[in-house]
Amino acid sequence: MSALEVDVGGRAGELAIDVALRASETPLVVVGPNGAGKTSLLMMILGASTPRRGRITLGGATLFDAEQHVDVPLERRGLGFLPQRYALFPHLDALQNVAYGIVAPSRDERRARAMDALRELDVSSLAARRPAALSAGEAQRVALARTLARRPRALLLDEPLAALDVSVRRDVRRFLAGGLRAWRLPTVVVTHDRDDAAAFDGDVLVLEHGKVVQQGRLAELERRPETDFVRQLTSGRHDLPPGAP
Amino acid sequence: MRAPVSQAPASPDSGAALASWLWPAGLAVLSGGLLLLVALPLAGLFFTASPRQLLAGLANPLVGPAVRVTLFTTTASLALVVACGTPLAWAIARRRTRAWRVLETALELPVVLPPAVAGVALLLAFGRRGLFGPTLAAAGIGLPFTRAAVILAESFVAAPFYLQAAVAAFRRLDPDLVLVARTLGASWSRVFFTVAIPLSRAGLAGGAAMSWARALGEFGATLMFAGNMEGRTQTLPLAIYAALESDLRTAQSLSIVLVAVAFALLVGVRAGARP
Numbered sequence: 001m002s003a004l005e006v007d008v009g010g011r012a013g014e015l016a017i018d019v020a021l022r023a024s025e026t027p028l029v030v031v032g033p034n035g036a037g038k039t040s041l042l043m044m045i046l047g048a049s050t051p052r053r054g055r056i057t058l059g060g061a062t063l064f065d066a067e068q069h070v071d072v073p074l075e076r077r078g079l080g081f082l083p084q085r086y087a088l089f090p091h092l093d094a095l096q097n098v099a100y101g102i103v104a105p106s107r108d109e110r111r112a113r114a115m116d117a118l119r120e121l122d123v124s125s126l127a128a129r130r131p132a133a134l135s136a137g138e139a140q141r142v143a144l145a146r147t148l149a150r151r152p153r154a155l156l157l158d159e160p161l162a163a164l165d166v167s168v169r170r171d172v173r174r175f176l177a178g179g180l181r182a183w184r185l186p187t188v189v190v191t192h193d194r195d196d197a198a199a200f201d202g203d204v205l206v207l208e209h210g211k212v213v214q215q216g217r218l219a220e221l222e223r224r225p226e227t228d229f230v231r232q233l234t235s236g237r238h239d240l241p242p243g244a245p
Numbered sequence: 246m247r248a249p250v251s252q253a254p255a256s257p258d259s260g261a262a263l264a265s266w267l268w269p270a271g272l273a274v275l276s277g278g279l280l281l282l283v284a285l286p287l288a289g290l291f292f293t294a295s296p297r298q299l300l301a302g303l304a305n306p307l308v309g310p311a312v313r314v315t316l317f318t319t320t321a322s323l324a325l326v327v328a329c330g331t332p333l334a335w336a337i338a339r340r341r342t343r344a345w346r347v348l349e350t351a352l353e354l355p356v357v358l359p360p361a362v363a364g365v366a367l368l369l370a371f372g373r374r375g376l377f378g379p380t381l382a383a384a385g386i387g388l389p390f391t392r393a394a395v396i397l398a399e400s401f402v403a404a405p406f407y408l409q410a411a412v413a414a415f416r417r418l419d420p421d422l423v424l425v426a427r428t429l430g431a432s433w434s435r436v437f438f439t440v441a442i443p444l445s446r447a448g449l450a451g452g453a454a455m456s457w458a459r460a461l462g463e464f465g466a467t468l469m470f471a472g473n474m475e476g477r478t479q480t481l482p483l484a485i486y487a488a489l490e491s492d493l494r495t496a497q498s499l500s501i502v503l504v505a506v507a508f509a510l511l512v513g514v515r516a517g518a519r520p
Contacts, residue, residue, distance in 0.1 A: 048424055074427050081428040087421035091443045100439075101429030150429060 001025055002059030004154045004186040010051035012040035017051075017210040023154070027180050027187040027200040032207035033229050038190045041207065042156050045188065046081055047074030058153055058186070080152030080185075084159040086143035088131035094118065094142045095127040101150040117149035118142065121179075136164045137172050144179070154186040161196055173199045194218075194233055206230055290500055299501065302494030310476040311484035311499075318392060318480060319460045322399035326407045326456055331449065334411030335437055338418075349412065356405045363401055364469025371397070371470075394471035395478050399460035406459050410452025414445035451514045458510050461503065 003024035010017055017037045021028060032038050043049040045056060047063070050071065056064040058079075063072045088097050099114035118124040121141040131139055140160065147155065160176060161169050177199040180187055189200055197204050197218050204221055206214040206229065214226045218234070225231040294302070337349050355363060369375045371388040381388060388394050418441060426436045442449070464482040471478040473487060481499055488495040 046424070046428065048427075074424075075430050075432065077428075079428060081425060083421040083425060085419075085421065087419060087425040089422060089426075089440060089444075100426070100431070103430065146429070 001184055002153065002186060004045075004059075004188065005055075005057045006041075006045055008041075008044050008051035008054035008056060008064070010044060010049070010053070012037055012043075012049065012210075015040065015210045017041060017044070019207065019210070019212055021188070021205055021212070023186040023188050023202075026202035027189050029197045029200050029202050029204045030188060030190045030207055031192060031197060031204060031233060033192075036207045037210040038207055039158060040210075042081075042158055042188070042190060045156060046079055047072065047077050078153040080147035080150065080155045082140075082143055082147055082155070082157045082160055085163050086136075086139045088134075088139055088143055088146070090131050093128050093130050094123065094134070094145075097131070097142060098146045098149050101146060114145075114149060117145040120148070121145045135168075137168050140164070140172060140176075144176075148183065152185065155180075155183070155188070157187065157189045159190055159192070161191070161193065177201065192233075197233075206233075287504070290497060290504065294494055294497055298494050299498045302492065302496075302498035303502075305488060305492055305495040307475065307479070307484045307488055307495060308499065311479050311481050314392070314395070314476065314478065315461065315480040318395040318399055319457055321396045322403060322460045323453060323457045325396065325400050326404045326460075327449075327453055330404055330407045331411055331442070332437070334408050335415055335441060337408075338412045338415035352408055353405050355402050356409075358402075360402065360463070360465025361469065363398065363466035367394070367398055367401060367466060367470040389470060390472040390474065390478060392471075392477060395467055395480060398466040398470045399463045402463050402466055403456040403460040407452040407456035410455065411445070411449055414448025414452070415441060417448070418444055447517055451518055454510050454514045454517075458507055461506065 001024055003022055005022050007020040008017070009019075015035070015037050017040055019037075019041055021030075030038055030041070040049070044051045051064065051066065053066045054064070055062065055066070058077070062068070062070050063077050064070060088094075089100065092100065095111060095114050095118065098117050099110045102110045102113050102117075104110040104113055115124060115127060118127055121144055123138060123141045123145065126134060126138055126142060131142075134142060140163075161173055164172055173196060180189075180200060187202075189196070189202075191197060191200075203215060204218050205212055206221070206227070208227060208229060214221060214230055221230050222234040225234055333352075337345055337352075358366075368389060370377060371381065371394075372378050373382065373387070373389065388397065422440055422444070423436055426440050427433075431439070462482060463480070464486070467478070467480060468483060468486075473479050473483045475484075475487075479487065481503060485496045485499045485503075488499065
């Protein structure tokens with residue numbers, strides 16, 4: 001399986017970002033407090049913002065190299081991106097959403113392939129629905145179908161479970177973790193939830209103030225937390241306000 | 246426990262009572278004054294002639310050509326403003342650098358510019374002795390006092406209304422939609438046509454309507470840059486001005502027509518803006 005390798009530095013507003021990471025066999029889970037630069041890091045990998053220095057390679061192919069002046073435009077990086085609220089096109093139905101990214105010789109073939117993609121995620125019955133008529137869980141599946149239908153070479157997921165009600169979060173989390181194992185793509189998942197990190201079963205990379213402060217298996221982080229944030233995250237109390245009992 | 250109203254002491258509260266009475270009264274007088282200022286001229290427009298007189302006014306030979314010139318020039322300027330303004334608004338909406346903000350402000354200038362100044366500026370740019378006059382003349386083009394000059398004048402004053410609305414509409418677009426469209430392989434032009442425009446069409450249509458209404462009412466810049474030639478550059482507002490000297494009823498009828506059109510546009514824009 002190929003790997004996504006990133007070693008970049010640059011600015012995002014006031015924040016200086018300097019991160020090296022590698023995602024391959026198992027999803028790389030990126031955690032960190034608000035404003036740590038998680039989304040900014042995703043933007044650099046995607047190609048939506050340009051790092052000052054560094055390299056990004058995917059399966060050996062260079063996507064970005066500051067020294068060599070390589071900067072593959074974002075629409076040709078072959079990365080699948082799932083933003084926090086899934087960003088389905090509200091004026092298109094589910095099938096049209098999925099078909100949007102498919103390149104095929106004919107309109108019929110595009111629609112057929114879009115239908116296949118919906119079927120693979122068990123949401124073909126929703127093909128004619130507009131996003132406004134989908135639940136958050138359904139919207140996530142349609143958005144994943146849209147991403148996967150393009151056969152991306154890596155996946156970037158930004159807080160994929162944050163938009164969901166607690167009542168469905170566990171089921172969707174299990175579904176997504178299973179999917180990530182099945183699709184076998186280098187994946188970076190941004191989350192702020194310990195249970196997500198546990199379910200995706202990969203290395204956890206902790207980002208604070210734009211820098212990597214700790215990286216390892218979740219159990220390892222739990223045994224030897226190196227910052228207050230890691231301690232709070234692994235004890236499951238990261239989302240309590242400071243000073244709460 | 247509350248004291249019965251009748252037993253409440255009168256004197257310490259009377260100042261407050263007076264103030265509480267004065268404020269709404271003052272408010273009513275002041276806002277009523279403004280209301281009358283807007284309503285009375287409209288009443289004068291509608292209630293000083295019989296429908297028969299107004300219809301007779303519309304039979305004036307000035308009217309037909311002026312309607313034709315107006316429809317042609319405002320449609321052409323709307324097409325020009327939308328065709329050039331939509332991509333420009335998209336570019337402005339996506340950029341945050343100081344240079345683009347300066348450009349955005351500069352493009353709003355015609356809104357606050359006196360129309361007479363716009364007329365002088367257009368003459369000094371495209372007039373025979375203007376900045377580009379000789380160049381245009383060498384190419385065999387003379388702009389001033391032509392129908393093209395009317396279109397230019399209307400576009401100059403109307404463009405900012407469309408631009409502002411279009412920039413605001415594009416800024417309301419969820420940036421994730423644009424980003425996702427790009428990761429799905431869409432070029433900038435495909436994102437523009439298949440995501441940005443369809444999702445902003447209510448805002449764009451509202452801006453187009455306001456811009457068209459502004460072009461419809463254009464008077465000063467047109468008069469100075471394009472003149473007031475019947476059948477060629479005389480638009481409805483200029484025809485009203487011309488008719489005022491000879492036939493007040495014609496001026497009045499045309500004014501009522503323009504008020505009706507403007508009102509219909511406003512109602513339409515309001516309805517379109519509602520989600």
